[in-house]
């Protein structure tokens with residue numbers, strides 16, 4: 001009886017074991033299929049992918065990446081990623097950021113292809129870590145070369161048109177000024193009035209051409225500062241004088257007019273002020289006071305332009321400095337392209353400064369930025 005029980009329980013064990021084994025085999029098979037599918041997915045995905053280890057060496061890349069750059073596996077995997085970047089400082093910045101646990105979103109870089117050509121890419125990457133240890137990056141690259149070239153062609157066109165427009169417009173302004181000098185003593189003020197209107201409009205167009213040219217240069221990364229030491233207050237006075245010609249409705253005032261020497265690009269800071277002032281005029285259509293402040297503290301000066309115009313709500317304030325951004329309702333009433341504040345912010349970035357805004361809808365706005373004063 002005892003023996004029979006033992007045999008029966010042994011048989012049950014065997015059946016159970018067999019069932020377990022077949023379950024494991026099935027699960028194993030499913031797992032293998034999943035791994036194969038995932039491997040296939042990454043190896044043959046149409047987007048270029050690669051892994052780089054903590055030492056900056058490429059340890060894996062998929063076919064799309066090899067095809068995009070034209071390398072065979074043996075020419076790419078096992079080599080430093082920096083060998084394939086056109087700009088050493090860019091890849092070194094990328095690796096630094098990844099080591100510091102940053103995730104890169106659409107980081108712009110240029111890669112060297114096997115045939116010597118250059119590809120513009122956007123990189124998205126972060127790091128797989130185990131127990132805090134850098135295992136490898138997870139890097140996705142998107143080819144944007146065609147888009148870059150298209151942008152380049154557009155920039156070149158804009159630059160060419162603006163450049164061509166600037167010369168005749170400058171000539172018109174000079175001839176108008178010549179006539180104004182000639183007719184200065186004219187008893188009938190009509191000629192002078194017409195000429196001064198022509199001058200104002202021509203100057204507006206020169207400024208627009210100037211802005212478009214700067215936009216194209218910024219797009220190409222070709223802006224170069226010509227820094228010099230100059231008195232900020234003289235520049236502010238000149239620009240305020242020009243702005244007064246644009247409007248009879250506004251009282252344009254300059255505050256704290258003490259000598260303030262700064263070391264910056266005079267033309268570009270002038271462009272910043274012209275843009276802020278012409279906005280202050282444009283966006284306070286009922287007139288009022290416009291104040292240009294120049295608040296000097298030890299080592300720095302805060303320059304501000306305040307108006308009593310329509311103001312800007314909080315949501316729009318966050319987006320004002322984007323290229324081509326215009327506040328909807330206002331842009332319908334006032335002409336513009338939405339590039340002025342973008343240029344202001346870019347020019348100031350080149351000066352390691354930043355444009356800021358305080359504004360309340362219906363009450364007015366203050367745009368301001370800080371620059372270091374020149375060393376004595």
Ligand code: ADP
Nearest residue numbers: 279280283311326327330336337338339340341
């Ligand atoms: P534009 O004036 O050509 O539209 P800007 O880049 O100079 O382009 O300005 C972007 C937008 O910011 C404007 O369309 C306007 O809506 C808003 N803005 C700029 N300056 C002021 C201001 N001083 N007051 C109110 N809104 C302003």
